[in-house]
Amino acid sequence: MADTAASAWGRDTAPDGTGFIRAGSGAPVLLIHGVGMSASIWQPQIEMMKDSHDLIAIDMLGHGASPLPPENAELRDFADQAIRLLDHLGLDSVSVVGHSMGALIAQEIALRAPSRVSSVVCLNAVFRRPPAQAQAVRERAAALGRHRDRSAIAATIARWFGEPIPADLAGAAATARAALESVDAQGYARTYRLFARADAEHGDRLAGLSQPALFMTGSEDRNSTPAMSAAMARLAPNGQCLVLSGEKHMMTIASPEKVTQHINTFLENPTHAASAGIDPAFDVTEFRRALGSFLTGVTIVTTIGAEGEPRGFTANSFTSVSLEPPLVLVCIAKKALGHSAFSTSRGFAINILSESQKTESGIFASKAVDKFAAVAWQPGQTGNPLIDGSVAVFDCGMEQLVDAGDHSILIGRVRDFSHNGAQPLGYCRGAYVTPGLSQEALAAAPPETEVGAILENEGRVLFFETADGFHELPAGRGLGTPGDARSLKGRLAARAIDAQLGFLFAVWDDAADPSRTHVYYRGTVDGPYSDDRRVRLVDIEHIAGLKIADPAVRSMLDRYARERAEDQFGVYVGNEVEGEVRPLAKPAPAAALHSGHR
Template structure:
């Protein structure tokens, strides 16, 4: 049986991992590195870890022959560094702060953990090498690590904000869904017109648990957090998740409208229209960001694809 490599890659990518940048110094003292989520702790005695550089890497020959390397586990505010080292950009080290360890390998500043290694073993395995390193020294801190799954980054600290809510008054928290079926989105009728489906979050309850309970029995699959914002005029906080419906029949939640007509149909807060306008743009290439802020100002945390061992 022949396996479809694209489908296989997608299946592999469903496993949630951290993100690392693996680095080494060339014989002529040029730093090199690549982004990888193929990182595993192997042993405590002796202290061993492994990474898997791809044979297609421009720096593959160096990692295939090096005797020293380092692994930098990126913090959740270092997605841009992950993207940089997954690209073919020249002089990548000129765009980050770094220093050499005692053996000359580059360590990226701000990482949540750093491991200085010497090569313990190297095994060729298909289109990758399995590079096993003995840990000579390490450093770590309590910064949350950058996560990766299904083609995008996620942040533990941002996920925590989404589940606990951003408002201080528990009774003013709401959770909602941007629920799609094909190229249609679900809208719910309210006293003031059509709005995105949303529900009040009870005290001592997480936003995600509330949404899961509200959608129980509909077959709707809840996806990633899409927007966390405070409505400053109403003094309420909203957390919206993306979701997919199995059909247009979803109990009494509302009705589906073509994606392009949703912004004009919405009659709720302007923030909801802004959310959908951004969703329309991002759905064109299936790369979604995460907005954290209020109904006027905030930060959009981009989600960039990153390839294993690239």
């Protein structure tokens, strides 16, 4: 064993000249830095982990206090150095955490000496670089000499932290620059030449990486990309991939708290999936809202209970599964009152509701005692209740019951079905949607109706700027066609703007001319690709400062900003002086409708 004094926060040297830092107590963890750094770069992790782990940070060959690697070094030279250090310290097995080049060494150790490694964390690891990137790295390696080039160091810092360096990363950038300026130039060059060609070293060997392995990188790392980490995690039998949003290559020192938290979580339970429970702040309410962004149809699922009584619940968790054989599925919450009846049934029917069946949907989403007394229905081929007036019905036998978290998945084999041409009832963001109604209304509108749109792109709204500095929303006479220059679609097409119209947002009449109607939709736009500089995307929070001539449009935009912030949109009906905002419909019981709780 090494002298126990080395376990204090300080440096030591192994018999072969390897420099290292050892600190803390607990489960042993070997830390391996990247090219141009040293063991000291792990100081943030050592400070945060030393109370629960025995941390050994090694100076790789050619770095810190360690001797130079061979002229034509291989990964095994660096792996052997680390294994000699473990032998010196009397450590039979460790977890290995490596960054960049250190991640390649960590993999090499785990593959060469699997009994010595209990788990692996590969931070910002490279893997099978694309040709252009591989060529750029090889060219940088070939240009290295016996003296460090300050311009090359500056270029490296710019790749890692950005140019100019953000103020909040100035300290981390200074730490990295100091390490690059102090590293032995010859040691750096020999190691970097290996790093430039070792990215595919483990391509055919990762299938033999039996230890739990976490491949973690930053979403903004252009050198060690998320795709690389995902590919390695896929090849390793027990691999997991984790991408940290907004982080770059030097995330270990740029965001040490975040990175170290994820390292600790993995080391505490390395067999647990990285995506499960790794974020303690997972917001279930926001998750439900995100799921609610998916526009779905609305169904009533029915069956016959054990006493011969009809049972049913409202759900939008319905999808087709297979054509041959004909399979569909629907989900029901385990805490739903009808869960027992449905999970033990021989079959069920799925009734897809029409726009005129919002009342029926509400009844079956409620706790009403006798839901079927309020609807007309007939028994289907298998005896399951089929609700009159549905757009389509699928009468199913139970094919499979699948346990899925707090829900059960009912997979049904369709025995019989029917459908008609009625408009289906939609559901999105806690409210019913009737798309057919708005389409029909617009088609029947007078030709002089002004049709416009609030088109959004990533928090920005599309405007046309006039010659006198005012801003207008895209609008025209009628919806029209791309060839009709006066229509909305024609005005957009003239500027090569690719827009998608969504829900109706406002309808009002001119107070001065009641025969003239304005209809505005919400929608999205991919971006103004026109050379016309008068086409602008304006951040929503900056709209209030724009010059807008029409006070009715100004009022509509103020409402849009408010309702977007609340994620609850309605439809304004009236004139530019007075009117009311009507919700898309009376919000349905969101939990019941989304998940099938009743």
